[in-house]
Amino acid sequence: MELYSNYTQYLVAVDCIVFGYDIIEKELKLLLIKRSFEPMKGSWSLAGGFVEEMESLDDAASRILRTLTGLERIYLKQSFTYGEKERDPGARVISTAYCALIALRDINKEPAVNSEAHWRSIAGLPDLIFDHSLMVNKALSDLQNQIKAKPVGFELLPEKFTLVQMQELYAAIYQKQIDKRNFRKKILSMGILEKLDEKERETSKKGAYYYKFNKERYEKLEQNGFYFNLDVS
């Protein structure tokens, strides 16, 4: 490039913070990789990679997520860019973190998961390379804020879910107990869930009604000034 020719160029990376919700264990997990190259080969790391010439940052994040999990069309959102001089001892690398949410039952069905990828409970994470722990802490705290104000939680649930399951998801992300009646009252009063005739019968004799998220209804309400708000006691 002849323009801007006096300026230094740098490696640009993306790192993916992939949160997976395990509906069975009722736990939020994080996708970690055993690093296969130097520096810090063998340490725990986020799923990351360098941005290629023909792709945008968003494209790079999608590609890396797809390569590692086989999943596409996942809620994937830019989090924050880390540009400290010495953050990577191998070279000056500017890295943009992306945050993804996955329902773990989906990924278990997928074959093409990188064999060096592991799901680890967010309670009790190992040390991560470079500034990756920082990235995770920021992303988790952003997720907690976001899930209050946008219906991103539905990305972590199967299409049909019970209110108990939804409540367990929120409890796992906030890491606290939630009052059942108030939670139900609040989410049902928004009018964005559809009650199905079918019941989930695995966890109880009585069975719990399935619901599904009515996205069209939500979008219509949002246009009319409605705010999703699921702050929790």
Next chain:
Amino acid sequence: MELYSNYTQYLVAVDCIVFGYDIIEKELKLLLIKRSFEPMKGSWSLAGGFVEEMESLDDAASRILRTLTGLERIYLKQSFTYGEKERDPGARVISTAYCALIALRDINKEPAVNSEAHWRSIAGLPDLIFDHSLMVNKALSDLQNQIKAKPVGFELLPEKFTLVQMQELYAAIYQKQIDKRNFRKKILSMGILEKLDEKERETSKKGAYYYKFNKERYEKLEQNGFYFNLDVS
């Protein structure tokens, strides 16, 4: 660098979205630059520049802001990173936007302002180069959300300010009218303002009491689980 040697490097820039509040005109303004080099020389642009080898992204943003306005120790926050392939026709440039807030009465006192820098009201901005309008829209919308939940508004007011001035600031940022009694009730009930004995006498015969923000008090309350919340009717 010998590690990571197969990957392409890119130019990395920061662009500063500098909002200035004009307490006289009661208007939020944006700092724009007439671009002095190709491509798009002569067009309106944000204050930007390339990241140098010895500085972090944050450092680069501070340096650029200082160079253009002479101001230091300004509230300066990373906003978002723009990495589309063709966003800059001159070269592949990854740019991280930063957002700064300034009280315009402060900057008027400063001498070292770049002569190609201009303050323009956010109502009625000109077209900006590349994706800079996008950057501004996102930053403004983030500012509106942030100022609800954190006391960043005080960065835009002089140390001593009247409640009317504070209300005008919020009205300028939200671009809407605010009920005087409710606004006062809400902000005063937080217990983070100190009423001074002194009055501002320029705008009224009666005079309006000055207040100041008690930052220590705010931080203590915040530690105890208090949330600043200045949602506006």
Next chain:
DNA sequence: ATTTTAAATGTACATCTTACACTTAAAAAA
């Protein structure tokens, strides 16, 4: 028929939000 298990439900009280109009202080003008 009885027991067991988890799902489903309602209410009272406190807190917060919202809409709304008159009084007060002080300078300027008459």
Next chain:
DNA sequence: TTTTTTAAGTGTAAGATGTACATTTAAAAT
């Protein structure tokens, strides 16, 4: 010295929302 003018300052009632809390219901298993 009175009157006028201007912007600052103040309160309340009604409605909406948040919170704490315990019993009943459905259905399978014994």
